[in-house]
Amino acid sequence: MSTSFASTTLFRLFIPILIMACVLSSVTHIIAATQANSGFVTNLPYILFSTAFALSHTFKQSRIAMVALSMLIAYGVIQLRLQSPLTTGTTLLELSLLCFLLPVACCLAFLFPDTGVNDRSMYIFVIIVTSFLLWSYLILTHFYTGGFTGFDQDLLIAIPEISRLPLILVLYSLAVTGATGIFLLSYNRPIDAVVYSSIFLASSTFIFFHVPHISSTLFSLAGILVIIYVISASHQMAFNDRLTNIPGRRALEMDMKHLGRKFTIAMLDVDHFKKFNDTYGHDTGDDVLKLVASRMLGVGGNAKVYRYGGEEFTILIKGKTAKDSKVLLEQLRKEIADYEMVLRDTTQRPDNHKKGAKNRVSDKNGSTVSVTVSIGAADSKTTRNPDEVLKKADKALYLAKEKGRNQVQCAR
Secondary structure, eight states, X not given: OOHHXXXXXXHHHHHHHHHXXXXXXXXXXXXXXXXXXXXXXXHHHHHHHHHHHHHHHHTTOHHHXXXXXXXXXXXXXXXXXXXXXXXXXXXXXXHHHHHHHHHHHHHHGGGSXXXXXXXXXXXXXXXXXXXXXXXXXXXXXXXXXXXXXXXXXXXXXXXXXXXXXXXXXXXXXXXXXXXXXXXXXHHOOHHHHHHHHHHHXXXXXXXXXXXXXXXXXXXXXXXXXXXXXXXXXHHHHHHBOTTTOSBOHHHHHHXXXXXXXXXXXXXXXXXXXXXXXXXXXXXXXXXXXHHHHHHHTTOOTTEEEEEEETTEEEEEEXXXXXXXXXXXXXXXXXXXXXXXXXXXXXXXXXSSHHHHXXXXXXXXXXXXXXXXXXXXXEESSSOXXXXXXXXXXXXXXXXXXXXXXXXXXXXX
């Protein structure tokens, strides 16, 4: 499966739903297959989530590692504690606690930065999860000593036609799943996909907990998805420029192999960037590159944008000639030139983050600077070799520089 396809919002949002629909439609066959291979299937989630955790450590995706660890612990609790009927002992109470706490643990990953697994953030997360387990133990101990009289009749009311899980937790699971789905639609980061998929499939497990082998089936599928998203995240790290968060030169070289018969390549360069860096500092220079990249993302016209290197960027436009693309490129050039970027005063930046944020809000009349870019474009009219077209676009870019900068030139 292509990692680029696995990173699309459509795939990430609907694949767990499609998986759940397939499981429910063929549950009889799944039960039979699981019973025939019970030893392997029961242990598969342990293998998958351990693999996901190891990959997350390798690719410094600590937040995904946190979710994988949470799912691993949850599956262990299911296998060790919840293999008896829900009507016996504390099984229903333990399932209810797991249903409530697992989404909380998964969502906690949003609060931490992505670092290595051997980092303070991971230690804090492990302490929090351990406190969840301790809290659950205290609740069960209180239950064993006669506490929570009538608790199951008052709060753990279930509607068997919907689920054996208490109705309040069914609604809670749907709400949390919906909220994480909105996060996914809004940001579409690997961690958003991991949290959404894990909560969706884990919640489905709890809701249909009465179905034999549902936990090993859905947790295995969740583990596979987490591994896919870890690989997708590593792909983004390898092919995306870390400063501007747009695809870099390696991604450009790959995409240039699949341009088709008709295409345009444009080279964009920030005018006087070295002088700008020397005058305002490298931090402000980085802000300029981020600004240009953000404006390029809105160029439209089925265009893809890349950071070529330094202050140079590349735009690929499929299905259009340079003449057709010039309108889009002129619009982009004008939009960048008209934008007034507020300069950051790093010499007077306060140590306190809240005070700094307050100053940024109040300092709306701070000094500003305008950024201009020069653009050269060439198309596949004379040659379909992307490397040759790129060289022609580069020559057109230098022509734009020679003619005074802040303009678009098309190769002839």
